[in-house]
Amino acid sequence: MLKDITIGQYIPGSSPLHKMHAPLKIILTILYITVLFFVDSPVSYAIFTVYTVALVLISGVPLKVLLRGVKPMLWIFIFTAILNVFMTPGEIIWSLPIFRFTLKITNEGLAAGVTMAVRLLYLIMGTSLLTLTTSPLQLTDGIEKLLKPLRKIKVPSHEIAMMMTIAIRFIPTLAEETDKIKKAQTARGADFETGNIIKRAKAMIPLLVPLFISAFRRADDLATAMEARCYNGGDNRTRMKESHMTALDVKAIVISILAAAVVLLAEFWT
Amino acid sequence: MIKAENVNYIYQKGTPFERQALFDINLEIADGSLVALIGHTGSGKSTLIQLFNALVKPTSGRILVDGIDVTAQKADLRLIRRMVGLVFQYPEHQLFEETVYKDIAFGPTNMGLSEKEIDERVRKSAALVGLKEKHLERSPFDLSGGQKRRAAIAGVLAMEPKVLILDEPTAGLDPKGRDDILNTIKRLHEENSDMIIIFVSHSMEDVAKTAERVIVMNEGRIETEGSVAEVFTQAERLQRIGLNVPQITLLTDKLRNAGFNLPEEIYTVKYAAKAIAALVGGDGNA
Ligand SMILES: Nc1ncnc2c1ncn2[C@@H]1O[C@H](COP(=O)(O)OP(=O)(O)O)[C@@H](O)[C@H]1O
Ligand SMILES: [Mg+2]
Numbered sequence: 001m002l003k004d005i006t007i008g009q010y011i012p013g014s015s016p017l018h019k020m021h022a023p024l025k026i027i028l029t030i031l032y033i034t035v036l037f038f039v040d041s042p043v044s045y046a047i048f049t050v051y052t053v054a055l056v057l058i059s060g061v062p063l064k065v066l067l068r069g070v071k072p073m074l075w076i077f078i079f080t081a082i083l084n085v086f087m088t089p090g091e092i093i094w095s096l097p098i099f100r101f102t103l104k105i106t107n108e109g110l111a112a113g114v115t116m117a118v119r120l121l122y123l124i125m126g127t128s129l130l131t132l133t134t135s136p137l138q139l140t141d142g143i144e145k146l147l148k149p150l151r152k153i154k155v156p157s158h159e160i161a162m163m164m165t166i167a168i169r170f171i172p173t174l175a176e177e178t179d180k181i182k183k184a185q186t187a188r189g190a191d192f193e194t195g196n197i198i199k200r201a202k203a204m205i206p207l208l209v210p211l212f213i214s215a216f217r218r219a220d221d222l223a224t225a226m227e228a229r230c231y232n233g234g235d236n237r238t239r240m241k242e243s244h245m246t247a248l249d250v251k252a253i254v255i256s257i258l259a260a261a262v263v264l265l266a267e268f269w270t
Numbered sequence: 271m272i273k274a275e276n277v278n279y280i281y282q283k284g285t286p287f288e289r290q291a292l293f294d295i296n297l298e299i300a301d302g303s304l305v306a307l308i309g310h311t312g313s314g315k316s317t318l319i320q321l322f323n324a325l326v327k328p329t330s331g332r333i334l335v336d337g338i339d340v341t342a343q344k345a346d347l348r349l350i351r352r353m354v355g356l357v358f359q360y361p362e363h364q365l366f367e368e369t370v371y372k373d374i375a376f377g378p379t380n381m382g383l384s385e386k387e388i389d390e391r392v393r394k395s396a397a398l399v400g401l402k403e404k405h406l407e408r409s410p411f412d413l414s415g416g417q418k419r420r421a422a423i424a425g426v427l428a429m430e431p432k433v434l435i436l437d438e439p440t441a442g443l444d445p446k447g448r449d450d451i452l453n454t455i456k457r458l459h460e461e462n463s464d465m466i467i468i469f470v471s472h473s474m475e476d477v478a479k480t481a482e483r484v485i486v487m488n489e490g491r492i493e494t495e496g497s498v499a500e501v502f503t504q505a506e507r508l509q510r511i512g513l514n515v516p517q518i519t520l521l522t523d524k525l526r527n528a529g530f531n532l533p534e535e536i537y538t539v540k541y542a543a544k545a546i547a548a549l550v551g552g553d554g555n556a
Pocket of ligand 1: 315
């Protein structure tokens with residue numbers, strides 16, 4: 001269901017991860033992902049795992065919630081793993097001839113499959129940790145701050161951030177609306193579940209038309225409301241709550257860089 | 271007849287957002303009744319009526335419509351949807367066709383009726399809600415708010431349900447729009463002696479003017495039910511759960527307490543006028 005979308009599914013809390021300065025948290029998440037792509041050897045994987053587990057524990061986000069974000073990606077997972085397992089050349093440990101092909105599993109393939117799956121898992125967990133511990137508002141605020149230098153080359157950073165804020169804000173509203181319209185049309189005998197692709201695509205019309213109309217109506221109302229309150233973009237705009245770097249953020253920088261250094265050292269010196 | 275037996279409903283069961291919306295609902299609504307469902311926002315009214323046509327299934331308990339168990343695992347959903355017509359809140363938001371005619375025809379077409387029968391039903395139900403022939407060929411999006419609402423109601427009526435349920439049918443309409451809808455409900459009730467009509471409302475005035483029976487919900491339970499007179503004489507109880515009795519009832523209560531000899535069960539302006547007129551000597555044409 002649409003309700004399972006985890007983007008912006010912020011879980012309020014008071015862990016150090018929650019309290020971090022949002023732009024910094026985004027940068028450190030990018031660092032985390034970058035390091036992840038260099039990790040290859042078992043030793044560095046082990047260190048990286050310890051680091052990830054520590055982050056999860058510190059965040060206080062229940063593992064169940066974290067893994068829910070992984071579920072929709074399960075097929076990509078399996079597909080990548082299978083491709084890697086069967087397609088990597090190397091020392092054959094199992095083979096099955098089918099007609100003129102031979103299906104074979106190699107030592108290297110098995111390793112590559114597992115590595116790839118774990119890497120994807122950590123990738124999703126890392127980014128989920130960011131969105132689960134940062135409220136959508138802080139997140140877009142962070143993105144705006146990071147994009148600010150690009151204003152010099154005319155990138156509308158405030159507008160981009162505002163658009164993202166609005167989009168994220170309206171995901172649950174639209175999900176609810178979809179649910180309601182779907183029920184209303186079902187009550188009139190509409191059938192969204194059975195039939196071939198063409199029939200199903202046609203069945204979407206009674207759902208999509210009202211949904212678009214309502215989205216446009218909402219956009220219109222919102223624009224009017226913003227204009228009525230004299231909203232006019234990012235120039236000279238200040239915030240009610242300015243967030244600043246604290247001692248906690250300095251610690252976070254030090255720990256992240258240390259962790260990255262250790263992992264990379266383990267990767268390249270062993 | 272609609273019968274609910276020990277019905278419970280829990281939203282998002284098994285998640286941290288779990289929330290029980292209905293607690294042990296037991297209910298019987300006889301054929302031909304015109305029932306108002308009232309209650310504070312969040313008391314579970316919309317949830318309850320969605321159970322009646324199997325849009326959602328209860329967490330536990332049973333609901334029978336005309337003896338058919340709509341909560342059964344293998345219930346015939348097509349039959350149930352045909353039997354129980356549900357008009358959602360702000361039904362005009364569900365309009366989607368190019369013309370009003372086509373939109374009203376959506377339900378009957380899904381039922382697989384012949385073209386001739388569909389045509390008859392569309393015209394009949396449009397007339398029932400007070401839409402004119404000239405409206406039928408217009409785009410539903412060119413109608414006024416009240417007309418849109420009526421077109422959407424006609425779309426459900428065209429399925430000729432035995433039970434008609436309307437969720438807050440007068441919400442957001444101007445006084446004339448409200449009266450049009452309420453009069454349509456009354457007329458439907460008079461012309462279809464078997465049809466059960468249930469409407470959700472927040473306005474005690476509307477309920478007093480239109481309904482025969484009232485079901486009062488509070489925090490997922492049925493607080494009380496009975497005839498309009500029975501329910502509205504329990505002013506204190508209603509006020510305790512955040513509802514009101516019609517203002518005219520409050521007025522006549524005050525008059526009675528001040529020593530005027532007025533009957534207790536006054537809940538429409540018309541009746542109040544008559545009673546007061548009888549007291550002071552006049553014809554009571556308010
Ligand atoms: N889709 C939903 N998911 C979770 N909770 C819901 C949902 N719909 C309604 N609820 C909750 O169930 C309760 C009853 O809601 P509802 O039946 O809509 O009440 P009413 O129509 O009387 O205002 C409310 O507390 C509401 O928050
Ligand atoms: Mg409701």
